[in-house]
Amino acid sequence: MTKAFLINYDDCFGCHACEVACQMLHDLPVGQYGIKVECVGPWEYGTKKWQYDFVPVYTAQCTQCPERTSAGLLPSCVQHCEAQCLRYGDVDDLAAELDGQQKLILQVPPKPCSGAIA
Ligand code: SF4
Numbered sequence: 001m002t003k004a005f006l007i008n009y010d011d012c013f014g015c016h017a018c019e020v021a022c023q024m025l026h027d028l029p030v031g032q033y034g035i036k037v038e039c040v041g042p043w044e045y046g047t048k049k050w051q052y053d054f055v056p057v058y059t060a061q062c063t064q065c066p067e068r069t070s071a072g073l074l075p076s077c078v079q080h081c082e083a084q085c086l087r088y089g090d091v092d093d094l095a096a097e098l099d100g101q102q103k104l105i106l107q108v109p110p111k112p113c114s115g116a117i118a
């Protein structure tokens with residue numbers, strides 16, 4: 001079964017703890033990421049309407065933490081998100097939770113490339 005991440009970016013407050021947890025576990029150098037939190041906005045698009053979101057994105061350097069998941073643990077980024085806005089599981093199970101209402105992103109990380117972390 002394909003694994004995926006369900007990202008509730010409505011609850012993400014841009015603390016970057018997920019990035020740091022990944023970098024520390026995998027000993028990544030500065031500027032390298034298994035997950036990267038991007039900021040969209042702020043800009044005003046109407047009267048008292050603002051676009052301003054933090055959106056976590058998994059990268060080609062994400063290995064999905066096999067050293068943890070094989071032991072029954074959550075991926076490090078999921079474990080360390082205090083807002084609990086990252087979920088990991090079977091893609092079909094997570095897809096069933098998309099309701100078209102919340103700010104949710106279902107992402108299957110790209111396959112690790114030659115620059116993937118070990
Ligand atoms: S699943 Fe593991 S490797 Fe992927 S971003 Fe999260 S901590 Fe990094």
Ligand code: SF4
Nearest residue numbers: 012013015016018081
């Ligand atoms: S740890 Fe959670 S709240 Fe913090 S930036 Fe990452 S996804 Fe957002």
